[in-house]
Structure formats: C-alpha cells, structure tokens
Amino acid sequence: MLYNDLMNVSMRQNWEGLSKSFMEREMADLKGRKASLTARLGSHAFNSMLDAAANFIVGAKGVGHKTELYGVPYSLSEDFVSAYRLHPLLPEELEIAGEKVKVSDTLFAKARKVIDKFGMETLADSWGHQSPMTLTMQNYPNFLTRVNISGDTSGDEGMRNMAAVDVFRDRERGMVRYNEARRQYGLEAAKTFEDITDNKGWASALKSVYKSVEDVDFLVGCLAESPRPRGYALSNVAFYIFIINASRRLLCDRFYQESFNAETYTAKGIEHVQTTTFKKMLLRHYPGLADSVGDVSSAFLKWTGPPKSSGKAA
Numbered sequence: 348m349l350y351n352d353l354m355n356v357s358m359r360q361n362w363e364g365l366s367k368s369f370m371e372r373e374m375a376d377l378k379g380r381k382a383s384l385t386a387r388l389g390s391h392a393f394n395s396m397l398d399a400a401a402n403f404i405v406g407a408k409g410v411g412h413k414t415e416l417y418g419v420p421y422s423l424s425e426d427f428v429s430a431y432r433l434h435p436l437l438p439e440e441l442e443i444a445g446e447k448v449k450v451s452d453t454l455f456a457k458a459r460k461v462i463d464k465f466g467m468e469t470l471a472d473s474w475g476h477q478s479p480m481t482l483t484m485q486n487y488p489n490f491l492t493r494v495n496i497s498g499d500t501s502g503d504e505g506m507r508n509m510a511a512v513d514v515f516r517d518r519e520r521g522m523v524r525y526n527e528a529r530r531q532y533g534l535e536a537a538k539t540f541e542d543i544t545d546n547k548g549w550a551s552a553l554k555s556v557y558k559s560v561e562d563v564d565f566l567v568g569c570l571a572e573s574p575r576p577r578g579y580a581l582s583n584v585a586f587y588i589f590i591i592n593a594s595r596r597l598l599c600d601r602f603y604q605e606s607f608n609a610e611t612y613t614a615k616g617i618e619h620v621q622t623t624t625f626k627k628m629l630l631r632h633y634p635g636l637a638d639s640v641g642d643v644s645s646a647f648l649k650w651t652g653p654p655k656s657s658g659k660a661a
C-alpha cells in the first residue's frame with residue numbers, strides 16, 4: 348500500500364535508527380554554517396532549524412534507546428483511528444480456491460463455516476494472490492452499507508450503514524475536518540474543492556454535498572485527495588498521521604526503548620523479533636505455501652508463485 352523504495356528505506360530507518368556518526372555529522376554541518384545561515388535567514392529561523400534538526404535526530408534514533416513521551420502519556424491519537432478507517436479496501440467478493448465468495452457471506456458467525464470449508468492454508472493462499480480495492484471516493488463496498496453487526500440476519504436490529512458510521516463517529520468524537528487536519532499537520536490548506544482533487548467529477552460531487560471546503564469530512568477528503576506519490580494507496584494527509592503514530596509507537600513505549608533488551612525478552616527473544624518477517628512467520632505455520640508465495644521480498648506484496656489452491660477446494 349506504500350510501495351516505493353524510499354518508503355522501504357524509511358521504514359527500516361524508523362526501526363533501526365540512523366547511525367550516530369551520521370547524525371553528529373549533520374548537526375556539526377548545520378552549526379558550522381551558523382554565520383551564513385543566520386545572515387540569510389535570521390537567528391530566529393536558524394535556531395528553529397537547529398531545534399527541528401535536534402528533534403528529527405531524536406525521532407531518528409530507532410528502537411533500544413530511551414522512552415521519550417514529549418510530555419504526553421503514552422496513547423495513540425483519535426486521528427490515527429480515523430486514518431485507519433480503510434473500509435474501501437474491502438472487495439465485494441473474494442476468489443477462494445477458484446470459487447467466488449461474497450465477503451458478506453464470510454462475516455462474524457459465518458467466518459467459521461468458511462474456515463471449515465476451505466482451511467486456513469487455502470484461505471491464506473487465496474488472499475496472497477488478490478489485491479485490495481483502492482482508497483478512493485465512490486468506492487465504498489456495497490455490502491458494508493448494509494451490514495448486520497448483531498449476527499442476526501432476520502431483522503434490521505443491528506443493521507449499519509458503515510459508510511455513514513465512519514463519518515458519524517469522526518464527527519461524534521470531535522475529529523477535525525479534512526482541511527483543518529491539513530493545517531494542523533503543516534500542509535497547505537485547500538482553498539477550493541479543486542485543490543483537494545484533480546478529479547473534476549469528484550470535486551463537483553463534493554461541491555454538491557458541502558457548502559464550504561472547510562466542511563469536507565476528514566475521511567471523505569482523504570478518499571478524494573490527489574495527487575498521491577507513486578505506489579501510495581493513502582492520501583498524503585493520512586500518510587502524515589500514519590508516520591507520526593508509527594514513530595510515536597516506537598519512541599514512547601519502553602518495551603521498544605530501554606526495555607527492548609535481552610534482559611526483558613531473553614537473547615533468543617530479541618533475535619526472534621529482529622529476524623522474523625511476515626513471510627517467515629507465514630511459512631513457519633504453512634510450509635506448504637512456499638511455492639505459492641514465490642520470490643517476493645515481503646509476503647505483504649502480491650505473491651508471485653502459482654496459487655496452490657487454484658481451481659480446487661481443500
């Protein structure tokens with residue numbers, strides 16, 4: 348979903364940190380240019396730049412150092428919950444062992460029957476060869492606009508339109524609207540609907556629903572937003588929320604910082620965490636999927652081998 352090389356390097360840096368020598372060199376370079384930078388930018392801007400660099404360096408340290416809470420008790424933000432409302436990724440149908448299965452027939456109490464019918468290995472094999480849908484406007488799965496969360500299909504009790512619930516919950520919980528989120532994350536605010544999206548149809552759809560660009564709900568703005576970096580499923584503003592929370596999760600949790608050591612986890616435990624990948628974990632449980640996963644560097648990518656289960660139920 349965030350598929351480009353820079354992202355790959357950045358995620359590794361997030362975990363491993365930048366080398367101390369690299370960070371010290373960068374700071375020394377900045378301080379060495381104090382006179383020329385102050386003359387050009389003024390001392391206030393230079394000091395802010397130094398502060399930002401120092402903060403960046405704290406954020407660039409990776410796991411295994413010292414917890415830094417930045418004055419706020421450990422928590423994940425409400426914005427993170429909103430950005431994680433990724434329901435449009437869901438397809439209407441899945442192909443499992445050559446059979447088309449409606450996602451609505453796999454929910455809640457029905458899930459067990461699907462697992463009993465196909466088996467987990469076949470399900471994993473099928474998922475590995477399918478892609479999610481796109482996080483764009485007018486792409487909400489129909490089945491989720493009428494989903495019964497009570498598990499009782501005989502009545503309307505428990506019936507939800509999740510497209511509405513997603514927006515309603517954000518409003519109920521005081522999540523800021525899309526344009527205010529842009530401002531608060533240091534991104535340029537949109538002045539017109541066309542600043543949000545290049546898609547003329549979507550811009551006019553937004554105009555028909557919202558009086559002002561300030562009213563656009565967070566989720567709706569994220570789904571409409573363009574352009575997106577190559578290979579990115581997420582909008583830029585959602586991406587900001589993800590990276591801030593991903594870093595915070597590592598920096599503010601002592602089990603990733605001062606307690607991320609052999610004393611807490613045992614040497615074997617640390618080695619396990621440092622060397623386990625999703626692909627290794629998957630194959631540890633389902634060694635029969637090795638050919639099907641193929642040579643992908645990460646099992647989160649679409650698998651490249653021949654689907655094991657194609658055309659036959661387990």
Ligand code: HEM
Pocket residue numbers: 428429431432433434436437450454494496507509512516
């Ligand atoms: C068939 C699959 C799914 C169903 C039936 C489903 C259904 C639901 C329901 C009923 C809620 C609670 C609504 C409420 O607040 O009243 C919910 C919340 C949520 N869902 Fe899903 N969902 C599905 C898949 C996903 C996926 C794939 C993601 C993200 C990758 C996701 C992310 C969320 C988030 C972030 C919330 C809000 C949680 C919170 O309020 O703390 N859901 N979903």
